[in-house]
Amino acid sequence: MTTTNDFDLLILGSGTAGLTLALKMADSCQVAVLSKQQLDEGASLYAQGGISVVLDKTDSIQSHIDDTLRAGAGLCNPTAVRFTVEHARENIEWLIEQGVSFTRDGVTSETYHLSQEGGHSHRRIIHSADATGREVETTLLAKAQQHPNIHMFPFHIGIDLITSQKHLGESENHCLGCYVLDIKNDTVKTFTAKTTVLATGGAGKVYLYTSNPDVSTGDGIAMGWRAGCRIANMEFIQFHPTCLYHPLAKSFLISEALRGEGAKLKLADGTEFMPRYHPQAELAPRDIVARAIDHEMKRLGHDCVYLDISHQSQEFIETHFPTIYQRCLSFGIDISQVPIPVVPAAHYTCGGIVTDLNGRTDIAGLYAIGETAHTGLHGANRMASNSLLECLVFASAAASDIRQQAPYQYSTPIPDWDASRVEPAKEAIAISHNWDELRRFMWDYVGIVRSTERLNRARQRLTLLKQEIHEYYSQHHINADLLELRNLADVAQLIIDSALQRKESRGLHYTLDFPESDEKKPPADTIISGKI
Known part of the structure; x- marks a missing residue:
């Protein structure tokens, strides 16, 4: 019998996006926040630079917008960019209200020190020395742990989303929650919720060299795609230069x-x-x-x-x-x-699950925020320090939208997780070998500089690898390593297929076969339909 946990709001991910949403919703509902490692472990914790926001009198909203559009190489959604930039200041003020301490110009100064980073035409990066992510993450986490309506579940990793179409046989595709592996107790739990939110971060670990922590395995993107969400612009993987x-x-x-x-x-x-x-x-x-x-x-x-x-x-x-x-x-x-x-090393996933300005995905009851989502803000290249800003702005927008949604009514019971046809694995060498092979050929063939030949070679290798992973997954008890490998393989497929679709070089996608941008037609997103 699978343990069932029922909440108003289920958030997968305990970084800046997930915690912001949890804190903004907790006064009105019961919230579950899941993290597959310690609650503070994630990319947010390691963000150094800061958060972009117009605070200096010589700066302007339009300048921030223009810089973002320029960095995005023609693929930003101008509406999403303006929406994000115009809501920046109020979200920074909210962080300060929560107790986040930003670096000031001096000991007694009333103004905050602003730094300048690549692509920005002004100093507009508010920061906490060189550990902004740690300051934001630890402050928000402490607040969340003190709130009686926020329930934290460390060492819990999502397996697959539960949808009415796949699991109840209904025509409408509504998200009902998620099957979750309790890593410490090696048990599968069913988490049900009126609203489910994917805030699991990016997928840097699909590459051999990355600035990302070990948890960045694209779990939310893969789960959303398998459940039927469209995925956009996965060819745009940002490699941090230093x-x-x-x-x-x-x-x-x-x-x-x-x-x-x-x-x-x-x-x-x-x-x-x-x-x-x-x-x-x-x-x-x-x-x-x-x-x-x-x-x-x-x-x-x-x-x-x-x-x-x-x-x-x-x-x-x-x-x-x-x-x-x-x-x-x-x-x-x-x-x-x-x-x-x-x-250089793989740093940020600019593509992800397609959402609107409220964080809604293609599936009713399912939202995606933060690096997991594709909002249209980043286009073909993310400008520095717009990432934490995106987490804050879209978590706030999602909170406002979720409050207005009526719960989905279903009468058929959600089935338990079925592990009746699998057995314990005799050895784990297959997982570790496949994990290593995947990350190496992604680095060699789908890295900073690509070619059609390299991409096709990677796709051939991945096809064989996915067959092995599927067989192993179908026959053996799951564990966290296997789930992450499965998700990384799905993300690798999305990156490769997206890169092969784009017959030009633009932003973060540079191919030797098409070294120039295609100016004969308007720039367009690369869209891959959900797996269902």
Whole structure:
């Protein structure tokens, strides 16, 4: 018998998007928040730079909009961009009300320090030193844990969404909840809810090298697609230009804010190279900087390039970038004296589940917010520090919309999870081998620079891999590693199929076969229909 938990609102994901929604809904309903690891583990925790918002008198809403549209390379939805930017300030003020502490211009200053990052024409990044995500995440989590109507479930990972069409045989496709694996107790639970929200983050772990934490396995995107949601623009995977290159430094990001404060990218001999690639040099959009670094590394056969901020004083560096300074110092790199070895790494999933401006998906009763969703904000390339902003704005919009929805009425009981035809696996080597193979060929063939031949090679490898995964999944008891591998394989398919559909280079998608943007027709999103 499967344990059933019934709530008004079920949120899969405990990052900035999920916690914001939970806090904004908790006074009016019972909320369940699920996290597949510790409650604070996720990409939000590691966000360094900050949140973009117009606060400076010399800046403007229109300038923020224009910068975002420019970075998105013609594929942003202008309505979504304006909606997000116009609601930025009120959401920052809400964070401050919750107790989030942002860095001020001085000890007694009434104004907040604003940094500048790639693609921005003004200083508009409000931040908490170089650990903004940690400040936001820990503050919101503490508030959520204190609220009597928010129920937290760490170490719970979604298996599949429960829909009226698939599980009750009804013609309408309405989301009723989710089958969930309780990792600690190795049991499957049924979570039912009037409204279900996917806020599980992105899919950076589909690549061998990523700035993302281990939990970023595209779970929500894969579950939404399998349930029938359309997926858009998965070919646009943002590779952050600067991750620390060191054998012991796993997934450590070197914030773009360093370049905002004058850090220069250099070759091993000290030569600066970014001015050759873009007028904004180090502050060019991320796709351009990442491709430039990738090209220089391949041209010279080097393992990395170097980011040099040693022109700033040690006091300035320790004040503005304490986390980065201490982490690099732990590896013997004093960034006030020597350059930082850096490489690009998969960082952000610009595509995702198609939603409207309220976070609604194609399936009634199912919402998607944060990196899991495709709102139209990012287009072909996300501008720096618009990601946490998107989490806040669309969580708020979803909260307002959910309050107005009447619950779906169904009379047929939801079936229990059926594990009667599977058996315990004798060994786990198949999962670990397939996991490693998937991430390696995605890095080699579907990375920063692509070609049709490489993409087809990846698709052939993936077809065989998915057959193995399906057989293993059908025959054995599930565990978290198997669920993540299954989701990563689905996400890999969405990325490859999307990339093959786009016969041009645009934003984050660069292919050797079509190196120019197709200007003969209006830019269009790449849409893949839901699996049902």
